[in-house]
Amino acid sequence: MRTNAAASATLADVEAEVAADEDLMLRYAAGEAAAFDALYERHKGGVYRYLLRQLRDQTLAEELFQDIWLNLINARGRYRVRAKFTTWLYTLARNRLTDHYRRQKGVVAISFDVPEEEEEDNLQEPEAPSSEQPERRLLAQEQLARFIALVEGLPMAQREAFLLHEEGGLGIDEIAAATGVNRETAKSRLRYAIAKLKAGMDDCP
Amino acid sequence: MSDAHDKDQELENHLRGGSALSQHYDAASTETPSTELDARILAAARRAVRAGPAPLPVRKKPMRWPIPLATAAIVVLSATVILRLAEQVHQPPVATSNVAPQAVEARRAAEQIAPAAGMDDRKNRLDGKAPRLQEEKKTVVTVPAAPPQNAAGSLAQPLRDESPSKDAQPAQQPRQELFKEFNAPTVKQGMEETLPMEESAKMKTEDRAAPASESAKMEMERLASPPPASSLAAPRAVARPQTSSSEEPVVFKTPELWLEHIRELRKAGKLSEAEAGLIQFRKVYPDYALPADLK
Numbered sequence: 240m241r242t243n244a245a246a247s248a249t250l251a252d253v254e255a256e257v258a259a260d261e262d263l264m265l266r267y268a269a270g271e272a273a274a275f276d277a278l279y280e281r282h283k284g285g286v287y288r289y290l291l292r293q294l295r296d297q298t299l300a301e302e303l304f305q306d307i308w309l310n311l312i313n314a315r316g317r318y319r320v321r322a323k324f325t326t327w328l329y330t331l332a333r334n335r336l337t338d339h340y341r342r343q344k345g346v347v348a349i350s351f352d353v354p355e356e357e358e359e360d361n362l363q364e365p366e367a368p369s370s371e372q373p374e375r376r377l378l379a380q381e382q383l384a385r386f387i388a389l390v391e392g393l394p395m396a397q398r399e400a401f402l403l404h405e406e407g408g409l410g411i412d413e414i415a416a417a418t419g420v421n422r423e424t425a426k427s428r429l430r431y432a433i434a435k436l437k438a439g440m441d442d443c444p
Numbered sequence: 445m446s447d448a449h450d451k452d453q454e455l456e457n458h459l460r461g462g463s464a465l466s467q468h469y470d471a472a473s474t475e476t477p478s479t480e481l482d483a484r485i486l487a488a489a490r491r492a493v494r495a496g497p498a499p500l501p502v503r504k505k506p507m508r509w510p511i512p513l514a515t516a517a518i519v520v521l522s523a524t525v526i527l528r529l530a531e532q533v534h535q536p537p538v539a540t541s542n543v544a545p546q547a548v549e550a551r552r553a554a555e556q557i558a559p560a561a562g563m564d565d566r567k568n569r570l571d572g573k574a575p576r577l578q579e580e581k582k583t584v585v586t587v588p589a590a591p592p593q594n595a596a597g598s599l600a601q602p603l604r605d606e607s608p609s610k611d612a613q614p615a616q617q618p619r620q621e622l623f624k625e626f627n628a629p630t631v632k633q634g635m636e637e638t639l640p641m642e643e644s645a646k647m648k649t650e651d652r653a654a655p656a657s658e659s660a661k662m663e664m665e666r667l668a669s670p671p672p673a674s675s676l677a678a679p680r681a682v683a684r685p686q687t688s689s690s691e692e693p694v695v696f697k698t699p700e701l702w703l704e705h706i707r708e709l710r711k712a713g714k715l716s717e718a719e720a721g722l723i724q725f726r727k728v729y730p731d732y733a734l735p736a737d738l739k
Contacts, residue, residue, distance in 0.1 A: 267489070275489040279482070287477045301481050308485045312492045383472035390469070405469050410459065430455045436465055437454070 260324035268315040279308065282325070285406035286332050292391055292402050293336055303339055307332050322416065329407045330417045333399070389439040397432035400425055699729055703738060 260281070266274035286307060290300040310331055318327070390398060396418075403409045403417060415425035457463050696702035702725055709718035722738060 267493070270493050272490045272493045275493075276486060279486060279489070283482065284476050288473050288475055291475055301477060304477055305481060305485060309488055312489050315492070383468070386468050387472045404459070405466060406473075426455070429458075430451050433454060433458050433465060434451060440465070440468070 261320045264315070264318055264324055265320070268318050275312070278324075282328060283308075285408075286328065289329065289332055289402045289406045290336065292387075292398065293395075294339075295391055299339075303332075303335050307335050310335065323409075323413060325407045325409060326413045326417055329403055329409065333417055386436070386440065389436050393432050393435060397428045397435070400428040401432040401436070404429060699725070699732055703735065706738060 260278065263274040263278040267278065283304075287300060287304050290303050290307075291297065294300045294303070307328075311328065314331075321327075390401065393401065399418060400414050403414045407413075407417075409417060411422055411426050411429065414429065415422045418425060420428075458465060696705060702721070706718050706721045706725065709715075709721060722734075725732070726734075
């Protein structure tokens with residue numbers, strides 16, 4: 240939902256778009272297939288990248304991405320306008336991701352609730368993948384790739400908060416609702432994520 | 445403090461959008477799902493719409509019946525247990541009201557009768573009246589130990605068989621006490637050897653369940669007539685070395701009393717009775733060391 244986050248967007252514009260999301264979903268639940276097309280077109284990139292950044296595996300991300308949208312299709316009868324559509328959508332995405340992690344337990348050590356002390360200790364910069372080494376890329380591409388590596392190297396809870404804001408356009412309260420934590424925790428996670436990314440970018444040549 | 449404030453400010457700026465980080469991320473994040481995946485999802489969405497209206501949230505069927513079923517099962521089981529308990533509570537007073545008084549009366553009568561009863565009568569009965577005894581045995585076999593008050597009490601009968609029956613307890617009590625007091629090693633075996641046939645048969649039938657209707661009827665008839673002492677005192681026959689002419693039992697609570705009785709018979713000149721009593725005593729107490737004067 241990067242359009243929401245654009246500086247030029249006013250609060251009214253955002254609210255109108257949110258309402259449009261909800262309206263589209265209700266229309267789809269009522270049987271209008273075109274409404275789903277618009278909804279999907281609007282949010283497919285954000286959900287996909289949210290999964291890709293978390294999983295770092297394109298095939299797996301596509302598999303979960305399909306499951307999430309199929310879940311949404313099947314749950315259209317239960318949809319009620321209680322919150323922003325994106326909060327519901329990313330809650331579905333997060334639940335599917337959590338389910339995947341649970342099935343993969345032992346393979347991937349997960350913890351969405353990273354203690355603050357651990358978060359403080361995790362400021363070192365992750366190494367970029369070999370395919371994104373600066374020798375093989377242009378300088379701009381190198382910086383972008385490095386930034387993505389920084390994002391992917393964040394602790395899980397912080398990365399999740401950052402991605403929910405960047406891809407889903409969720410505010411602090413929505414992040415808290417989607418991740419099942421209180422507002423202060425969500426705010427703290429996002430703040431740490433931003434601080435680490437800024438520190439990582441400052442270290443870049 | 446200022447550092448925290450700066451971080452909060454930084455966060456506020458980021459949330460407002462347009463921060464350098466957001467722009468960086470927007471520029472770097474260009475990945476999208478494949479067109480094939482898009483097509484699959486869109487096709488699934490259309491298929492779902494064509495299939496009909498959105499399915500309403502349906503509760504899983506298994507979630508509907510377990511709780512009512514469990515509740516019904518609990519109610520039925522509870523009611524059954526309560527009914528059974530209620531019948532158990534009500535049964536003993538009804539059953540004992542008829543049987544117990546007669547048993548007590550018979551026992552009292554037996555105790556009043558002189559212990560010096562003739563063994564000859566007993567012998568005569570055994571020898572000369574065998575056919576009649578056989579008939580009695582056949583009749584008695586079907587008689588329950590303690591007939592129910594009402595033969596129609598279908599539940600009362602199995603209850604009495606399962607547990608130590610309260611209604612039969614007064615009649616069985618003396619026998620149990622006797623077993624304890626004599627401390628005989630093979631009391632039951634010795635008892636069966638010692639007892640006449642019809643009494644042994646009675647004792648066996650006391651342990652069995654009898655059909656309620658016929659046996660109850662017969663027992664009612666038996667109770668209506670003056671009860672023969674043998675039928676009432678059957679459990680106490682263990683310590684019955686002698687019987688009176690009216691077949692009243694003589695109870696010896698200890699072997700010593702029994703032996704004393706035998707001595708008295710000897711002194712009275714009833715040597716045959718004393719000898720028979722001694723033989724019977726040995727059968728019941730094969731390991732008992734007899735005193736020198738009785739050997």
